Amino acid sequence: MSATTNSKAVGVEAIGMTMRFGAFTALDDVSVKVPAGSFHALLGENGAGKSTLVKCMMGFYHPTSGDMLVDGREVTIASPKDASALGLGMVYQHFTLVPSLTGAENLVISREKVPGVIDWRKERSGLAQFMERMPFKLPLDVKVAELAAGEKQKLEIVKQLYLGRSFLVLDEPTSVLTPGEAQEVLGLVRAMTRAGDLTVLMISHKFHEVTAFADDVSVLRKGKLTGTGRVTDLDHKAMAAMMIGDQPIAALDSRAEPKLDAEIVLKVKALKAPDRTGLKSIRIEDLGVRSGEIVGIAGISGNGQKEFLEVLAGQRPRDAGEVMVRGTTYAATRAEARALNVRLIPEEPLKNACAPKMTVAENISFRTFDIDGNGKPVNWISAGAIRAFSARLVEQFKVKTASLSSPIASLSGGNVQRAVLARELTGEVDLLIVSNPCFGLDFSAVAEIRARIMKARNAGAAVLLMSEDLDELLELSDRIFVMSDGALVYETPIALASVQTIGEHMAGHH
Amino acid sequence: MDATGIGLWGVPLAILGGAIRVSTPFIFVSLGEAITERSGRINLGLEGTLVFGAMTAYAVAVMTGSPWLGLIAAAIAGLCFGLFHGWICKFRGVNDIAIGIALMLFGSGLAFFFGKPFIQPSAPDLPAIPLGAWSDIPQVQAALDVNVLFLIGAALAVFLWWAFRNTRAGLIVRVVGDSSDAARAMGLNPDTVRLIATGVGGALAGIGGAYLSLYYPGSWTEGISSGQGLMAVALVIFARWNPLGCFAAALLFGGAGALGPALQSVGVTQGYYLFYAAPYILTLIIMIATSSPSRSLAGAPGELSITK
Secondary structure, X not given: OOOOOOOOOOOEXXXXXXXXEOOEEEEEEEEEEEOOOOEEEEEEOOOOOHHHHHHHHOOOOOOOEEEEEEOOEEEOOOOHHHHHXXXXXXXXXXXXXXXXOEHHHHHHHOOOOOOOEOOHHHHHHHHHHHHHOOOOOOOOOOEHHHOOHHHHHHHHHHHHHHOOOOEEEEEOOOOOOOHHHHHHHHHHHHHHHHOOOOEEEEEEOOHHHHHHHOOEEXXXXXXXXXXXXXXXXXXXXXXXXXXXXXXXXXXXXXXXXXXXXXXXXXXXXXXXXXXXXXXXXXXXXXXXXXXXXXXXXXXXXXXXXXXXXXXXXXXXXXXXXXXEEOOXXXXXXXXXXXXHOEEXXXXXXXXHOOOOOOEHHHHHOOOOOOEOOOOOEOOOOXXXXXXXXXXXXXXXXXXXXXXXXXXXXXXXXHHHHHXXXXXXXXXXXXXXXXXXXXXXXXXXXXXXXXXXXXXXXXXXOEEEEEOOOHHHHHHHOOEEEEEEOOEEEEEEEHHHOOHHHHHHHXXXXX | OOOOOOHHHHHHHHHHHHHHHHHHHHHHHHHHHHHHHHOOOOOOOHHHHHHHHHHXXXXXXXXXXXXXXXXXXHHHHHHHHHHHHHHHHOOOOOOHHHHHHHHHHHHHHHHHHHHHHHOOOOOOOOOEXXXXXXXXXXXXXXXXXXXXXXXXXXXXXXXXXXXXXHEHHHHXXXXXXXXXXXXXXXXXXXXXXXXXXXXXXXXXXHHHHXXXXXXXOOOOOOOOOOOHHHHXXXXXXXXXXXXXXXXXXXXXXXXXXXXXXHHHHOOOOOOHHXXXXXXXXXXXXXXXXXXXXXXXXXXXXXXXXXOO
């Protein structure tokens, strides 16, 4: 009844993988060898072809050409089913567990053969035996929806092992975990590869993870293999060079000295608002952001950051408390935002800050289309003025678009974000509220966007930056708060910030 | 003992009897809808299915003389309606709620069209079990005259509650209802599972309809359902998609529906007709009390279009 779990790790090799979608070559003659019991990292930017490669290996795609070897023997993998029959499994970036089922139910129902009537007593003892052999300790009788992100990630891995897989592809497994959880999960997985129970191919873009856990690394750029080798022989700089090539990277402005007595632009006091579920609420006791500083808010997604941003953006009603901008009450109306120079860059800009089917020019002019040069409302909207205005901004912010009248949804993620930045950072900015500005963008776009935010800070804007990327916060912020369970639980100036302590507060261990 | 001897005790007794009598169609429709909604679809067409089932059952019972054949015919008719809904909804861009409303009107219209010749003749009733035979009070006997379908419905509720946890089919329905992606990753086809779930839901609604025309009220008229199919859908949400909850909620609605006639029978002559509206008012109150603008319902299947 229980799946085979003592199967030994298998070695997997992809040879000359090529994948063309029409005229576009997503993967160009890539070969990767993952010996049995090794931990192999696959590095690359978004769109470099990492996912395409593993999807070809796992049978989701049929490569244009290329071969697969499992334990040295050539195999045909035409579908994910074939892959699982050979013991190859994949843990996706987004969870594939069913939230309303318990861990045990999730494990049992994912099996190939499930009896019509499930004998839970038998299953439970089987699962208990299986879990004894696992390095992970997990509550299996709790609904998956109630598990923490780290536990879900562990359960995903456990599920693959339960199904008898001995080669695992991990697709950015730590993107939803705290630094502590990431250490734990990867450490345990690594121990299993050391013991020869498991072979791992991990997709990542975090160098420190690769250095700490992987044996070998392969780097992809624009569909080509640009380098491979032992991790011990490569430093971060060498890996970065393989990953991004020789394209120029925007340098961050040096940080202007913060003035401790600068005006407090944003002041939040005793704010209370319902969260997404309506069962809990977020509470911000006291938060001030001064002109010329970046205040970062760290936290695992789902701890109230989104709701806080929505309150500041006027999208969510608040139960109590005050939001003040430059000493006046702020309710996020268009008039107030305009008068007080408040600008907002929400996460997933295409969804939250754009009208996807409207043109690039229209989207860029959302803040200004209805006023003339002197800030007076206009009666007739001038299409010519909109075009001229956005043409200037597109040029200035290097937005790559086929034309000003293309729908903004046709732009790449980085260019949508550039267009939104162009709109929000043009003119005087006193308060800038930003959330996860670089999520899913490639290296050069990330560097450029961070440089723009820093520039706005140096020009005197007060910046509130919410991010799930701790490295980003450490790079940009002057002060960091940690948000956990709807409240700001920790504050540290950047000079004293430690990843360890911040991580512990993110996990709610204090 | 004479018939009026129990006085005001007649009211709770009549409500109990009413609850048992009136709740049966609610039980079947809501259990059917619970299966459908647990799989991630909502079928508002069950009102039409209920009416069509009532007409089919009555017509077949009149023609064959067997209420059981009528019941089976109603279930088959309901199955067809459900499968039709499930089949249309698999196409891209089709909204299950809009299709449900269309099928509700279609089912009722079709039933009226085919049902015209059957308004006059009378059909044999489904059998009832006199559980009140031990008592010689006629009200007690009347209240405890329980139709077999009620007992089957109660057993079905318990069975479904068990099956959602302990059978492969039950777990698969829950998986599909909660996450299409997870289902696909397991190699399940969500459309197929939903097709079957909607079909079964329709069949149960058809049986509910058969009860209406073959037992209580026990004849075929065009106003036979008076929105019970729609109320059953509301009831599923109230019951948080739990079959046992559906059963309890159906009893509650049944009892509320019996309030008006019960008051009338003990001689309340003023304003009793207001109590005929009790089930509808109860529906409204429940919908308001259990919904909120700022959060989604706890326990709702993740793929359900109304709670997404």
